[in-house]
Amino acid sequence: xxxxxxxxxxxxxxxxxxxxxxxxxxxxxxxxxxxxxxxxxxxxxxxxxxxxxxxxxxxxxxxxxxxxxxxxxxxxxxxxxxxxxxxxxxxxxxxxxxxxxxxxxxxxxxxxxxxxxxxxxxxxxxxxxxxxxxxxxxxxxxxxxxxxxxxxxxxxxxxxxxxxxxxxxxxxxxxxxxxxxxxxxxxxxxxxxxxxxxxxxxxxxxx
Numbered sequence: 001x002x003x004x005x006x007x008x009x010x011x012x013x014x015x016x017x018x019x020x021x022x023x024x025x026x027x028x029x030x031x032x033x034x035x036x037x038x039x040x041x042x043x044x045x046x047x048x049x050x051x052x053x054x055x056x057x058x059x060x061x062x063x064x065x066x067x068x069x070x071x072x073x074x075x076x077x078x079x080x081x082x083x084x085x086x087x088x089x090x091x092x093x094x095x096x097x098x099x100x101x102x103x104x105x106x107x108x109x110x111x112x113x114x115x116x117x118x119x120x121x122x123x124x125x126x127x128x129x130x131x132x133x134x135x136x137x138x139x140x141x142x143x144x145x146x147x148x149x150x151x152x153x154x155x156x157x158x159x160x161x162x163x164x165x166x167x168x169x170x171x172x173x174x175x176x177x178x179x180x181x182x183x184x185x186x187x188x189x190x191x192x193x194x195x196x197x198x199x200x201x202x203x204x205x206x207x
Contacts, residue, residue: 087113087197090137090165094199097135097167109201114142114163114188121150122202127179129205132172134186136163138196143187146174150181163196173205 091111098109107130108122114136136142142161148154161170176182188196 087195090197093137093165093167094135094197097137097169098133098199098201104203105207106201106203109199111197111199113194114138114140114186114192114196114198116188116193118186118188120184120186121181122184123150123181125176125180125182125202127176130174130176130202131205132157132174132184132200132202133169134161134172134198134200135167135169136161136192136196136198137165137167138163138192140189140192140196142189142192142196142198143185144170144172144200145185145187146172147183147185148177148181150183156182163192167199174202 095111098106098111101109107125110120112118132144132146134142134144140163142163144157144159144161145155146157148156156176157172157174159170159172162168174182184200186198186200188194
């Protein structure tokens with residue numbers, strides 16, 4: 001055991017004896033003052049500890065109110081564009097102009113929007129005489145050219161069809177020389193391209 005520890009134990013024994021064996025009046029006053037000083041020191045230490053503990057608790061206190069929600073990071077889903085009612089009405093007019101195939105049979109038919117360079121390659125067209133009916137719903141006019149085969153410049157028919165909100169058919173006589181391909185070209189003018197709707201059908205001549 002070290003000398004320092006021996007000295008501390010000896011001092012404690014001396015203080016313990018002083019408390020058990022009543023000393024003289026002077027010694028008693030010094031003992032009381034010493035105890036008051038020790039109590040005051042202990043109280044100061046305790047106050048400091050309590051204050052420091054309060055600071056620590058205040059630092060750990062959660063913030064008032066709920067925590068803000070973190071952004072999800074997902075972008076809003078864009079809404080699909082609404083159809084143009086004018087174009088929808090023109091498309092319906094062009095389709096209805098084709099008629100009922102049960103009453104007015106056709107070999108083939110198609111619909112679409114007028115452009116400046118539309119081309120349709122039609123295969124398995126039997127050799128025969130046909131009537132090509134072209135309808136254009138909207139403004140402007142459309143140039144129509146029918147060519148034989150899958151390539152080449154042999155023209156079978158050509159003409160111009162005027163467009164209107166209530167389409168009136170432009171009719172072209174077409175003779176398909178052999179069974180196979182033929183091509184239909186539609187070229188809309190500046191007014192029709194992108195705004196007018198078209199439809200056309202091939203029906204056998206005499207039907």
